[in-house]
Structure formats: C-alpha cells, structure tokens
Amino acid sequence: MNINQINSHESNALLSNEKAIFAGHELGKVLGTGSYSFVREAVHIASNQSRAIKFAKAKAQADSGCAQTGCFLSRPLTQMTGSYGEVSLSSREFLAKQYERFMGIACDGWLKIHEMIDAEGQTAAVMNLSTGRPLRQFIQEGKTDLDPVKKAVSALASLEKTSSSIKHGDIKPENILVEANQCFLIDPGYSGQLICEHNQELSVCMTTPDYYPFLDQNDQSALGLILFEVITGRNPTAFSPAQTGTEPTLKISTALRQTIETQRLGNNYFPARLYSLPAYLDYFRDKLPENLASISLKCLGIKITDQKELECCEQFAGAVELERALSRF
Numbered sequence: 001m002n003i004n005q006i007n008s009h010e011s012n013a014l015l016s017n018e019k020a021i022f023a024g025h026e027l028g029k030v031l032g033t034g035s036y037s038f039v040r041e042a043v044h045i046a047s048n049q050s051r052a053i054k055f056a057k058a059k060a061q062a063d064s065g066c067a068q069t070g071c072f073l074s075r076p077l078t079q080m081t082g083s084y085g086e087v088s089l090s091s092r093e094f095l096a097k098q099y100e101r102f103m104g105i106a107c108d109g110w111l112k113i114h115e116m117i118d119a120e121g122q123t124a125a126v127m128n129l130s131t132g133r134p135l136r137q138f139i140q141e142g143k144t145d146l147d148p149v150k151k152a153v154s155a156l157a158s159l160e161k162t163s164s165s166i167k168h169g170d171i172k173p174e175n176i177l178v179e180a181n182q183c184f185l186i187d188p189g190y191s192g193q194l195i196c197e198h199n200q201e202l203s204v205c206m207t208t209p210d211y212y213p214f215l216d217q218n219d220q221s222a223l224g225l226i227l228f229e230v231i232t233g234r235n236p237t238a239f240s241p242a243q244t245g246t247e248p249t250l251k252i253s254t255a256l257r258q259t260i261e262t263q264r265l266g267n268n269y270f271p272a273r274l275y276s277l278p279a280y281l282d283y284f285r286d287k288l289p290e291n292l293a294s295i296s297l298k299c300l301g302i303k304i305t306d307q308k309e310l311e312c313c314e315q316f317a318g319a320v321e322l323e324r325a326l327s328r329f
C-alpha cells in the first residue's frame with residue numbers, strides 16, 4: 001500500500017501495524033498513540049537507517065480517543081479571565097509548531113528531527129528512533145533508582161547548552177525514553193498561538209498541568225516533580241491528602257498558600273494543585289531524604305526554613321547546576 005494514495009476514509013489504515021511506504025520510508029509497527037498523534041517505527045529506504053515517524057491524527061481518529069490508562073495527558077489550555085479552559089485544536093498545526101523549534105537541534109538527549117512532511121493530507125515528523133522505554137514504565141514497576149532522573153537532567157542540560165532559550169515544555173515520565181546509557185526527551189510542548197475550534201486563533205499552552213502546574217514552560221519545576229515521583233511513586237500535584245487520611249501540616253500549608261498566592265504566582269488557578277505538597281512531604285518523610293526533598297523543592301522555587309516554613313527561593317541557575325547537586329546522590 002502507498003500511503004500517499006490513501007484518502008481520508010482510509011486514513012485509519014495508517015494507524016495500524018500494516019506495512020506501508022510513506023515518503024521514502026517503510027513503515028513498521030505502531031510505537032505509541034496519543035490524543036493528537038501516533039508514532040510508527042520506520043526505515044529510511046535510501047539510507048537503510050531506522051527512524052520513528054510521528055503522524056498527526058485525522059479528526060476522526062482523534063475523536064475515537066485513546067487508551068492511555070495511568071498516563072498524564074498533555075492538554076491544550078488557554079487563559080481566560082482569572083482561570084483556564086481546555087480547547088480543541090488542529091492536530092496538524094500543533095504537530096508542525098511543536099517540532100518547528102527543534103529543527104536543526106542535535107545534541108545528547110535529543111532525537112534529531114530529520115524532516116517535517118506536510119503533504120497528501122498528512123503532517124508528520126521524521127526523527128531518530130530510540131530503543132528506550134518510557135520512564136513511566138519504570139515508575140509503574142516500582143523502581144526508585146535516581147539514575148534515569150539524573151540522565152533526564154543531563155539531557156536537559158545538553159539541550160540548554162545547545163540553545164539557552166529553548167524550552168521543552170512537556171517533560172514528564174511518559175516523554176522520557178530511558179536507554180542503558182542515556183535518556184531522550186521526546187514530545188515537546190508548545191506555548192503560543194494556535195487555530196482552535198470555530199477557527200479562532202487563541203493563545204494556547206500545550207502541556208501537562210500535573211508537571212507544569214504554573215502553566216509556564218518551566219522545565220526545572222517538572223524535573224523537581226519527577227524527582228519526587230520517582231522516589232515516592234506519587235506525583236505530589238496529583239496527591240490528595242484526603243485519600244490517605246493524612247492531615248496537612250497546617251503551618252507549612254498556610255505558608256505555602258501565601259507563598260503561592262502573594263509572592264510568586266498572583267491569582268493563578270492551577271497552583272491550588274500544589275496545596276497538597278506539605279502533606280505529601282510529611283506523608284513520605286521516611287521515604288524522601290530531606291536533602292533530596294530540598295533539591296526537588298528548589299526546582300520549584302521553594303525552600304523549607306529552619307522554622308519548617310516554606311518560602312520562595314531561586315531555582316537552580318540551570319540544568320547544569322541541578323545536575324551537579326544531584327551528582328552527590
């Protein structure tokens with residue numbers, strides 16, 4: 001079958017393991033499928049090199065939903081007066097804008113994008129293939145080894161060295177592929193204008209609020225939350241003290257609320273998710289060494305004072321400094 005000849009009625013065939021030729025590539029098995037796209041293994045026929053190709057889902061495919069049980073999905077959010085709302089977007093435009101910033105980037109920890117294809121009713125990104133497994137699988141298996149987190153920090157450090165202004169914007173365990181000697185950060189977020197429903201152009205932040213609770217592109221905060229999660233098995237922004245019967249430490253909780261409301265974030269909706277952080281710290285105190293807890297809090301721009309209160313502090317200057325702090329563990 002030649003995918004270039006597929007019409008929209010047949011586009012579901014692309015989302016299968018059936019062998020096919022697409023733009024000079026032989027397609028292999030489906031590696032993953034999300035809300036807006038799916039990824040297939042491929043071989044670049046001319047060079048015989050392995051690739052992964054990410055295709056934007058057609059609307060019909062996107063509407064059919066996907067099974068991502070246990071995963072934190074990226075969501076397109078737009079700011080409205082005083083709050084945030086979820087929007088529908090064009091998966092093709094999103095894919096193109098998502099990878100545009102990364103064209104020409106070649107460094108450790110990043111899978112090179114070879115080309116963007118926008119033809120014959122398909123938008124696709126052709127990239128290097130990784131043999132790694134998502135960090136999410138390690139967490140689900142109960143592995144609390146810090147090594148993959150350190151490798152993810154090193155991956156961000158090399159991205160920062162390549163371009164000081166580039167942000168990934170959607171680092172989470174699903175988007176970190178762990179290989180024996182390195183990690184790759186895949187599937188970046190997007191912050192900017194996108195055509196949304198009713199053909200309206202909106203300012204959208206395409207990210208995962210459980211890892212970017214401030215809805216910014218602050219990759220260091222996400223790594224701080226991942227560090228917590230790998231050690232304790234739980235993401236603190238998704239942790240509800242009510243579920244476990246643990247009472248929050250009121251003093252710290254009040255301080256955190258003030259910190260969030262007055263000093264750093266103003267009247268933002270999402271930081272409410274972080275109100276459970278102090279309870280979380282208490283609950284997992286025996287599992288989470290204090291110095292590691294303080295490293296992950298510093299990633300969020302928060303520190304614990306001698307009086308056991310929380311206050312704002314500077315984050316690490318960059319991923320290189322965070323890498324250095326983690327090298328002691």
Ligand SMILES: Nc1ncnc2c1ncn2[C@@H]1O[C@H](COP(=O)(O)OP(=O)(O)OP(=O)(O)O)[C@@H](O)[C@H]1O
Nearest residue numbers: 031032033034035036037039052111128129130187
């Ligand atoms: N370059 C690659 N090499 C190997 N596997 C990959 C590669 N890119 C993606 N994958 C696999 O496909 C899965 C989905 O890819 P990706 O994270 O890019 O999209 P997604 O999260 O499903 O997309 P979206 O949520 O935007 O629709 C990954 O978890 C990974 O297992």
Ligand SMILES: [Mg+2]
Nearest residue numbers: 034174175187
């Ligand atoms: Mg992903």
